[in-house]
Amino acid sequence: MPIRTVMKANEAAAWAAKLAKPKVIAAFPITPSTLVPEKISEFVANGELDAEFIKVESEHSAISALVGASAAGVRTFTATASQGLALMHEVLFIAAGMRLPIVMAIGNRALSAPINIWNDWQDTISQRDTGWIQFYAENNQEALDLILLAYKVAEDERVLLPAMVGFDAFILTHTVEPVEIPDQEVVDEFLGEYEPKHAYLDPKRPITQGTLAFPAHYMEARYLVWEAMENARKVIDEAFAEFEKKFGRKYQKIEEYRTDDAEIIFVTMGSLAGTLKDWVDKKREEGYKVGAAKMTVYRPFPVEEIRELAKKTKVLAFIEKDISMGLYGAVFTDASAALINESEKPLMLDFIAGLGGRDVTFNQLDEALSIAKEALEKGKVEKPIHWIGLRKELL
């Protein structure tokens, strides 16, 4: 029987790792993710998880050790955030290029400077081009489930790419919520053993991994990563379906909420989706035709799902905790690209909010709504990007 209990997202991530039975874990402490390796080292110390835990001297070595371990053919896990993830950046490309299905939990945290330990998504969003699959959790249950799903998708032979699961710093990492811990036997059945055919350093079959590729071969290697990410779309849907069957919880790349007759739909990711749904309920009571949508998968970008969503509304607005300096938020930019060739598309708006742990309040969402309403009434967008919740007196 699954165990119903309460825990923080960091603990949920550690439990997910325990259930997935990785053979090698390498981690380095960083706020807000430190509890994940702490909890895992307890599992290992108590013999509840049979794994090698490498207490590395940096995040760079954490991911490098996992590349070594994964190249030797075992399931691996780590957790980090923010600066730690940025330090891994170089090796993230290598893990994807070498087709190593490493899974990593991220307590989504802002990047320096100024140094800030609180939540936004700039850390993972900045890794969007590395070839890692990206999931974002709305709550602690999702953090656990999506890590299991990450293994399922990453290790699929049609994919073989690493995956990261983000959950918001403090809002989730340090907040206790009800979580159901699935049965080990069901998880074993769902994931199976990781037995790679392409990557294992074994004296019985010497192979060379991580070669130099000249222009004659490099581009094909890159294409195959791109193709694997395309394949992941279907594999993710299959994994979601199988997960629902086995565990009874339904996941979708984009989950809609009260969108059916909506004129304005707000799209977001992570824990903000919870706030947004509450707010939509309130606005609906007040007579506004608004809906919400949550993106669970950011890479591969849910192109088809965004197109379907766009067909339902007159204004498609994004609320995101990241910014590409010199342009817009990344989610808005990617969604715009997904819609570029659609003959009919909604007005599109981007709201940058909640950076560095600033609370995203109903007042801020009201502010976004009034901008969206104005665009709807005028039938055009004068300015696509708006920073909401800014303290103008400080600027």
Added chain:
Amino acid sequence: AVRKPPITTREYWAPGHAACAGCGCATALRLATKAFSEAMEEKYGDPNAFAIAQATGCMEVVSAVFPYTAWKVPWVHVAFENAAAAASGIEAAWKKKGIKGKILAIGGDGGTADIGLQALSGMLERGHNVVYLMYDNEAYMNTGIQRSSSTPYGAWTTTSPPGKYSIGEDRPKKWVALIAAAHMIPYVATASIGNPFDFVKKVKKAAKVDGPAFVQVHCTCPTGWRTPLEKGIEIARLAIETGMWPLFEIENGDIWHIKIQPPGGGAKVYKEGGRVVRIEFKKPIEEYLKYQGRFKHLFKRPEAIDELRNQIKAMWKVLGVEAILPKPEE
């Protein structure tokens, strides 16, 4: 009677790799893998019970150009600074998979003394069952001869050119072997392709200890040192004989009981209580410098050669040895 070859005839570093003609480091890797294989046979009963994690560098790019490989042993390259970390991960995975054997991490002086120093320290400190082999050709040769912290004083490189205001490289060589020894690991050694028997012996010893070991091998680079192709071994031997390259072993960080191998070349070695305390070298360092284009400019600046001599003496002093380094006229 058929004479037994001094080392196994098994090859793990196949011909056809793309190293420069006369590359001393290619020789080092060929010998190191043979020695490692012998040690694995003796330790685990399987000559093939090892894998290599290698840092970006000359020996990496020349040995694994897709779709070819020079390696007849499981081999992986990840990046420049993380061979030691990758080796840690492979070792952990093998433990869990029940694969018996040892991991050999390989890096050049740039990948070891500079950008990979942190990962090296972490791996040594954590006690992984890994041998780290630093092939020291004393500059970033892969990118075209830039100075590293392992470049000797006075050497020309493309980023330490001699000029009106420059003597060439202006800092003393950093000895990573001593940093490795400070981790109090079971075995640390310096070696040279100028003394292949000593090198093979040390690699085998390193491979057979339980836990981490570090071997720093001096290998010539005709391209970067501006030396004749055929003189690599001779030049490496001159480095030993003139005192420029010490051969030593340190076990468990016990520098007081450092073992120093006699340099040869007519040098007189004095011991006290089993410990080498004084070496009177016969050949002046000029004998080593003179073959190398990278030191050519020093011969117009004798005070720079004297400064180098002083630095070499200081290095020997750290090893507990009073080194007498002759000048050419003496």
